[in-house]
Amino acid sequence: MIEERFEELESTWLVGRRREVLDFMQLLRDSSRRKKIVNVYGTAGIGKSSLLDEFQRQSRAAGAFALSVDSEGFVKTPRSLCENILTLLPSRSGEALDPSDIPMACLQELNHLSSERPVVLIIDVYEQMESMDQWLRDYFLKSLDKNVLTVIAGRYPLGETWYLSPVWRPLIVRMPLSELDYAAVARFAENTYITDEETVQRIWRYSKGHPLTLSLLAFLFSQPDYKDKAEHPGGDDSLPFLISQWLREVPGEHLRPFVEAACVLRHFNQESLSFVMERDITASEFYQLIRFSFIRKVDRGWTVHSLMRDAVNRELLSRTPQLYEKIRVRALQFYYGRLTDKGKRTTDPREAVELMYYIGDSLIRAFMNWFELTSRHYETAGVRNREELEAYAARKIANAKDTRIELYDPHTNGHFNFILSAQETCYTVRKLDFGALFSLGYDVVRVMRDAAGDIIGFAVIIPINRVTLPYLKLAPRSSAYFSHLSPQMNERLSVPPHTRAGWFIETIDTADFADASQQTAIGHLLHSLIFTGELIVESPAPILYFIEAHKSLGFEAAPGGRHCNYDGVTPTDTFVLDLQNEQAVSYIERMLALTGQRQLVEQEQEWAPQPQTAPVSPEEKPYDRIMERMDITPREKEVAKLLERGHTNGEIAATLYISEVTVKKHIKSMFTKLDAANRTQLLKKLLD
Numbered sequence: 001m002i003e004e005r006f007e008e009l010e011s012t013w014l015v016g017r018r019r020e021v022l023d024f025m026q027l028l029r030d031s032s033r034r035k036k037i038v039n040v041y042g043t044a045g046i047g048k049s050s051l052l053d054e055f056q057r058q059s060r061a062a063g064a065f066a067l068s069v070d071s072e073g074f075v076k077t078p079r080s081l082c083e084n085i086l087t088l089l090p091s092r093s094g095e096a097l098d099p100s101d102i103p104m105a106c107l108q109e110l111n112h113l114s115s116e117r118p119v120v121l122i123i124d125v126y127e128q129m130e131s132m133d134q135w136l137r138d139y140f141l142k143s144l145d146k147n148v149l150t151v152i153a154g155r156y157p158l159g160e161t162w163y164l165s166p167v168w169r170p171l172i173v174r175m176p177l178s179e180l181d182y183a184a185v186a187r188f189a190e191n192t193y194i195t196d197e198e199t200v201q202r203i204w205r206y207s208k209g210h211p212l213t214l215s216l217l218a219f220l221f222s223q224p225d226y227k228d229k230a231e232h233p234g235g236d237d238s239l240p241f242l243i244s245q246w247l248r249e250v251p252g253e254h255l256r257p258f259v260e261a262a263c264v265l266r267h268f269n270q271e272s273l274s275f276v277m278e279r280d281i282t283a284s285e286f287y288q289l290i291r292f293s294f295i296r297k298v299d300r301g302w303t304v305h306s307l308m309r310d311a312v313n314r315e316l317l318s319r320t321p322q323l324y325e326k327i328r329v330r331a332l333q334f335y336y337g338r339l340t341d342k343g344k345r346t347t348d349p350r351e352a353v354e355l356m357y358y359i360g361d362s363l364i365r366a367f368m369n370w371f372e373l374t375s376r377h378y379e380t381a382g383v384r385n386r387e388e389l390e391a392y393a394a395r396k397i398a399n400a401k402d403t404r405i406e407l408y409d410p411h412t413n414g415h416f417n418f419i420l421s422a423q424e425t426c427y428t429v430r431k432l433d434f435g436a437l438f439s440l441g442y443d444v445v446r447v448m449r450d451a452a453g454d455i456i457g458f459a460v461i462i463p464i465n466r467v468t469l470p471y472l473k474l475a476p477r478s479s480a481y482f483s484h485l486s487p488q489m490n491e492r493l494s495v496p497p498h499t500r501a502g503w504f505i506e507t508i509d510t511a512d513f514a515d516a517s518q519q520t521a522i523g524h525l526l527h528s529l530i531f532t533g534e535l536i537v538e539s540p541a542p543i544l545y546f547i548e549a550h551k552s553l554g555f556e557a558a559p560g561g562r563h564c565n566y567d568g569v570t571p572t573d574t575f576v577l578d579l580q581n582e583q584a585v586s587y588i589e590r591m592l593a594l595t596g597q598r599q600l601v602e603q604e605q606e607w608a609p610q611p612q613t614a615p616v617s618p619e620e621k622p623y624d625r626i627m628e629r630m631d632i633t634p635r636e637k638e639v640a641k642l643l644e645r646g647h648t649n650g651e652i653a654a655t656l657y658i659s660e661v662t663v664k665k666h667i668k669s670m671f672t673k674l675d676a677a678n679r680t681q682l683l684k685k686l687l688d
Contacts, residue, residue: 269646
C-alpha cells in the first residue's frame with residue numbers, strides 16, 4: 001500500500017524524501033508505540049514544511065487524524081498553543097472554557113480522540129518555541145496518550161536535555177534532512193518540464209540540492225526568455241542573487257508587487273493584502289500568488305518561506321526604501337486597526353504580537369539586524385555544563401578589555417556608537433551562582449556556541465512561579481523588585497510549578513559585544529520573550545548600551561526596583577514590560593509615541609473598493625468559480641468564500657452566525673466532495 005502511494009508521491013513536487021516518509025509510516029503503523037516523537041530538523045529551505053505536508057497526507061490516508069501547528073502563528077504560551085490545537089480538533093463540546101482550563105481541556109480532547117484512532121500532532125518551526133520547550137517536555141507531551149505520535153520540526157535538533165532524560169531518550173527518532181541528491185534534482189527539473197541535460201547540470205551546480213534554491217532555479221530556467229547569467233555566484237551568495245533574478249524574471253510587472261507586499265506582511269490573506277496594496281485583490285490574483293512553491297497555508301492565512309521573505313525584504317529595502325516604508329506603514333495601520341477594533345469583545349494577543357514586528361525605532365532595527373538570514377541562537381544548557389560555564393566566565397574576566405559597539409540601521413542610515421570599559425563588559429558574568437540556578441529544576445541557562453562548539457555567550461532566563469519566587473526574592477539582581485511585591489502582585493506571580501506568570505532575565509552575555517551576529521542573537525532572544533505576551537522583568541547591567549536598548553523595546557523602570565548589586569556602587573534600575581491582557585494595547589500606544597509613529601496610525605486607515613460609476617453588464621461581471629460551482633451547497637459556498645479570504649473557523653462562525661462545529665462539518669463535507677486533504681488543497685480545488 002505504501003509503495004502504491006509513493007508512485008503518486010514521486011509524480012508530485014516532493015522528491016528525494018522517500019526514506020523519510022517510509023520511516024514515518026512505519027512508526028505510525030507500529031501498534032506497540034515504541035517511539036513517541038519524530039524530530040525532523042535541517043537548515044532553512046531544506047524542505048521541512050513540504051515533508052510535513054506529506055506526513056499529513058499519508059496519515060489521513062492511513063486513517064489517522066493529523067493536525068499541524070506552526071509556531072509562527074500564535075503567541076508562545078501554553079494557553080495559546082492549546083487554543084490553536086483545539087480549533088483543529090472535532091470538539092465534543094461547544095462550551096466556553098476558563099483560560100486556566102484550556103491546557104487540560106486540550107489534553108483531554110487529544111487523548112479522547114486518540115482512543116478512537118491514531119493522532120499525529122505536528123509542531124513546526126520549533127526553533128521559535130524555546131520558551132515552551134520545558135513545558136512541552138516535562139508536562140504536555142508526557143501527558144499525551146501513547147496513541148498520539150508527535151512530530152517536532154525545526155532548524156535545530158532537540159536539545160541535549162531531551163536525550164539526557166531516561167524517559168524521553170528511547171522514545172525519540174531523529175530525522176535530519178540534508179540536501180537532495182542529483183537524481184532528485186533531475187526529477188524535480190523534469191516536473192517543471194526541464195529535460196535538457198546541460199540545464200539540469202547547471203541547476204544542480206547552482207543549487208547543490210538545496211530545495212528552496214532548487215525551486216527558484218527551476219522557475220527561472222523554465223522561463224522561455226531567461227538567459228543564464230555567467231556571473232551567477234555560488235555558496236552563501238547564491239540565494240539572494242537568485243531571489244533578485246526571480247523577482248525580475250518570473251512574476252512579471254503584475255505579480256511582483258503582490259510578492260513584495262506578501263513578504264513585508266509576515267502572514268497575509270486576501271483582506272490584509274488588499275489593505276496594504278490599497279486596491280481590491282481578486283480571487284484569481286490571490287490564487288496566482290499562493291500557488292508559488294515558497295508560499296504555504298498556515299493557521300492565520302498564508303506565509304512566504306522565511307528565507308525568501310527575509311531576502312526579498314532586504315532586496316526591497318536596498319532597491320526601493322520608500323516603497324518598503326509605504327508597505328510597512330500600511331501593515332502597521334492594518335494591524336493597529338485590528339487590535340483597536342471597538343467591535344471586538346476581547347483583545348487578541350496575536351494581533352499585538354503581529355503589530356510589534358512593524359514598530360521599532362532606528363536603534364532597535366540596528367540592534368536586531370532584522371534581515372539577518374543566519375543569526376546565531378541560544379540553546380538550552382544543563383548542570384553538566386556548569387564547569388564549562390564557570391570556566392568561560394573566568395576567561396572573560398581575565399581577558400576583559402575596552403569595547404566599542406557600532407550599530408547601523410540601513411533604513412534610516414542611522415549610526416550608533418557605545419563604549420564599554422573592561423569592567424563593564426564583565427558585569428554580565430559576575431555574581432552568578434550556577435549551582436543555585438541549576439537547582440531550580442528549570443531550563444534557566446542557555447548558551448551560544450561558535451562553529452567549533454565553544455561557548456561564546458550565555459543567558460539566564462527564569463520562569464516566574466511559586467517555586468522560583470524564593471530564589472528571586474534573594475538573588476542580587478532580582479531581590480530589589482521581588483522582595484517588595486504588593487500582595488496582589490505576589491498572588492499573581494505565585495502560579496503552579498508547571499506554568500509561569502512571566503520571566504525574569506538575570507543576564508544576557510556574549511563574548512564580544514562588538515560582534516554583529518552576537519548582537520543580533522541578543523536582540524532575537526529578547527524579542528522571542530516579548531512575543532510571548534507575558535510579564536518580563538530584568539535589571540540589565542548599568543551600561544548605556546543596555547539601558548537604551550531596553551527603553552527602545554518599551555521597558556519601563558519599576559518603582560522600588562533600584563539597587564547597586566552589580567558593583568556595589570552604581571545605581572541600577574529594574575525594568576518591567578507587562579503585555580498581559582489589555583496592557584498589550586497600552587504597550588503598543590506607548591511604543592507608537594516613543595518611536596514617533598503615532599501620526600501614522602492616526603491617518604485615514606480604512607480602505608474599501610471604489611464604487612462602480614456605471615452598471616456592469618453580465619458579460620463584464622467577474623467570473624466567481626466558487627459561487628458558480630454545482631457540487632457544493634449554498635451554505636458551503638458561503639463558508640468557502642470566507643476560507644478564500646483566509647478566515648479562521650472562529651471568524652467564519654462569527655460572520656455566518658453558526659457554531660465552529662457546524663463550520664468544521666461544512667469544511668469536512670467539502671474535503672470529501674473535492675477529495676482534498678487540507679484547507680490549502682481545498683481552496684485550490686475550489687478555484688480550479
